Amino acid sequence: MNRLHVELPGLSLKNPVMPASGCFGFGQEFSQLYDLNTLGAIMIKATTLEPRFGNPTPRVAETAAGMLNAIGLQNPGLNGVLANELPWLEQFDVPIIANVAGSEMNDYVEVAKEISKAPNVHALELNISCPNVKKGGIAFGTIPEVAAELTKRVKDASAVPVYVKLSPNVADIVGMAQAVEEAGADGLTMINTLLGMRIDLKTGKPILANQSGGLSGPAIKPVAIRMIYEVSQRVTIPIIGMGGIESVDDIIEYLYAGASAVAVGTMNFSDPFICPRLIEELSNKLDELNVSQLSELVGRSWKSYAG
Amino acid sequence: MNRLHVELPGLSLKNPVMPASGCFGFGQEFSQLYDLNTLGAIMIKATTLEPRFGNPTPRVAETAAGMLNAIGLQNPGLNGVLANELPWLEQFDVPIIANVAGSEMNDYVEVAKEISKAPNVHALELNISCPNVKKGGIAFGTIPEVAAELTKRVKDASAVPVYVKLSPNVADIVGMAQAVEEAGADGLTMINTLLGMRIDLKTGKPILANQSGGLSGPAIKPVAIRMIYEVSQRVTIPIIGMGGIESVDDIIEYLYAGASAVAVGTMNFSDPFICPRLIEELSNKLDELNVSQLSELVGRSWKSYAG
Amino acid sequence: MIQQEIMRVVSQREIARNIFELILEGAMVQQMKQPGQFVHILPNPGLDPLLRRPISVAHIDKMKNQFTVIYRAEGKGTNLLSQYTVNRQLDVLGPLGNGFPINATDSSETALLVGGGIGVPPLYELAKQLTKQGVETKHVLGFQSSEVVFYEKEFSRYGETYIATVDGSLGTKGFVTNVIAEKQLDFDVIFACGPTPMLNALQQEYKDKKGFLSMEQRMGCGIGACFACVCHVNEPVNGKDYVKVCSDGPVFPIGRVVLT
């Protein structure tokens, strides 16, 4: 039996490592670098009902051990993704997690309904936490009642399990997690980016054309670990953890905190081969830790265990 | 006229740079390294009504471009500070900003009342945002009504202007800032630390004995800049900015964002001479920027200005 | 094929104020196809700074397995880069993007190569390859001041070379467009790389000419996956209303991209 195997609602993963949404497009570019079949899953870029161009540029800025982005959910729209992106991905034996976004609840519901029918979409990731769009996005992610309502409606519409992606820009992450769990979420993915800004010293204006953007990368890892540690003890649904993962030790830290699988975002840019590398290293790490199944590590930081 | 001079409620600062609370003790240690008279002000460690030992150790952990702390407000208590720390600081011609903390509203009020009478205390910094104490602390910092009520009562008790220190662990920082402004705050200091955690891979448990702690350092700077940018446009009281400042460019970025002065925390540990160094460099920077008064830079990122 | 390679520093020298010429060695050089392609360099292992820096290929030497980049040490990453000494190792991703189409010109034609500041480097390999093809090249290189002028002699070897400096300390005072007008330079095709205002001026002036412009944008991935570097286009390309500078460009036919 494959020690790296992870079983989650809708997802039978050969390993727990997947690229995070928005950092991997729809896979085509990275497929030129390595075989996508090595991945546990792929979280594709957010899909909205209509095609979107997104925000003006500059859309990224560097920060200490992190970066800001304000892409603004650029994507070819539901029809484009259904017609081109998903069929192309069918050549790989990798479950796709479709990231669903919108400005109105109805948009979300419509996208969820259609995209969840695609044969290789095994789960949805409900993006209620994107900081970079004027309407919707993060608003859904900071008010528990709204998030719950949206979760319920998407869940009703979806043919596959629904993971809700939580925003860290809240005072009470546990309350938010419990609200969406109660509304029927099958799992959580956390965390999305923190809201941040950098100012260009030459112009005196924000670097990003959108002014503020989402902070990601190693800088935010401690925030993610803290939130997963708290939430995993208070919900029964599984968590896919993300935020600054750059090493196999980081993966272990996420598992200990309470994540069942992990996603790598920003670090794909600094090291485009990071996902296959981590998957390889993870196997050795399990030898070192002397565990026969990855799941033994999940939640170790708060579970009492023998040994 | 001194170009670095900054005039704020209760504070006539010879320059805008001061050490942040908790990163400088009560000044005695750093006074062995350099002349404290060079500083714009000193934000002393939080004072509570009774002496506190604080949390068990380990109390600090390193993170990517940042650190976590869970000191737990260790301090000699109001009487100790009044009897020993503040009198010792009187030898310096530097305004003291006294950081006030507590578990109950009454504690805050009592400390504020007494400590604000000390001759060298020119302002209070109301710490409603400490993540490292079980009672009070951050609870006051995440509910606007509670924060407002506390501000009002402390303001009534204090003999000097009151700055409220905001927690970044909220969804709506502007709402919080406006609530305390309305309650009578004379200024804001922002930001305190983000809640974070790291897990020790050897033990599988959180590194900090307190489990979670406050994330500080350059990692959080983009979050601080974003919040100051938003808040400074929506309140009329001045802001003292902090979070990861490590260079004179960072100071300019804070001023552009809307801060009127800045505090340096974590970087005092990596570079104990950072405050006097930045003060010196700031003067040259003003030449370079060709400005005759520091205040011209405040809020440039959102003010339209000629040139 | 895009490779990630730990390359060896062959040499590094400051050729003008804060302008460095860095020669790197490794197998990736064999993959370099066109002048105008770029590499994505990680200035430091570790997390600070975090992102790679896009730098154009300025000269390719396939025989020696070496290539040259020329860059300005400005911010954190490029300053760190300038501290790499001989034999140290550098993490490079490349070659990336689509460069200048040298086959778009034939040997009877004259090409005008226009570079501004750190937009000059990719034109050097271009001048070399065009010359080798028998194309006549003229070069107009614009800089801030004489202190940051570089490679004037090197370009002269391939053809007439004019310098413009903003402060007039060398060559014509003003911009590259002043030189072209003043010297009444004639050409069949124009190739340019430099700051957006320069490209914009050229695009407006020569929209009916054959020409190719190399663009800059802040980048994340450098390979087309993150949508950081998109630009609007004047007419849809392959059914899309945008292009990505990193993977569709950085070089585009004149008139294609909306410049402002």
Added chain:
Amino acid sequence: MIQQEIMRVVSQREIARNIFELILEGAMVQQMKQPGQFVHILPNPGLDPLLRRPISVAHIDKMKNQFTVIYRAEGKGTNLLSQYTVNRQLDVLGPLGNGFPINATDSSETALLVGGGIGVPPLYELAKQLTKQGVETKHVLGFQSSEVVFYEKEFSRYGETYIATVDGSLGTKGFVTNVIAEKQLDFDVIFACGPTPMLNALQQEYKDKKGFLSMEQRMGCGIGACFACVCHVNEPVNGKDYVKVCSDGPVFPIGRVVLT
């Protein structure tokens, strides 16, 4: 006086598996007073890693303006440190803390120096200074296994030296306490540095002896300002119920600090 100094690397060598001996040169050496003091080293300019690393002074050479540290390359910072080669520069803050009081012993007495792992280094300068004062020193040094044993010969020069290894691959199998019991070592004063369980065992066993223990704690500032490194004490000291390891210690009289 505490100084921050950019010091020069005089030498660096691996003296046992992952154990490095690093010699640094600079004016700060003149300020070093006691064995057992430490320095706070910034392993890297830049922000990753962010914090300094506390490392004990293992040998002082005032004539040459040089001092030695011995450390284990373990995490991010110490691994980076181990890559510094001769003549590179390192940002050091020090000397910090209060070390072993060598005047607490007179020349008629015998001192037992007990070190565990990377707690061994500060005892080396201590052995030297005590010997110079005419004090007889015996050394018990505990390690995990023979591969990480270091400085056995160097200590032997100053007095009887016993090695314990947990796996028995060198010297006595077990802990330093096993050696002391087994060899029935006699002494008037004990000095120890090592992991807390070792210090705890010694403190319980020898609470009535004259002795001094050097402690470790995670640190922020290293100079007493941040309250990261406090320990409870058994009896109030100067009216305080705690001490700071960095500025009150790292060496404390046996029995003073609550160890668990």
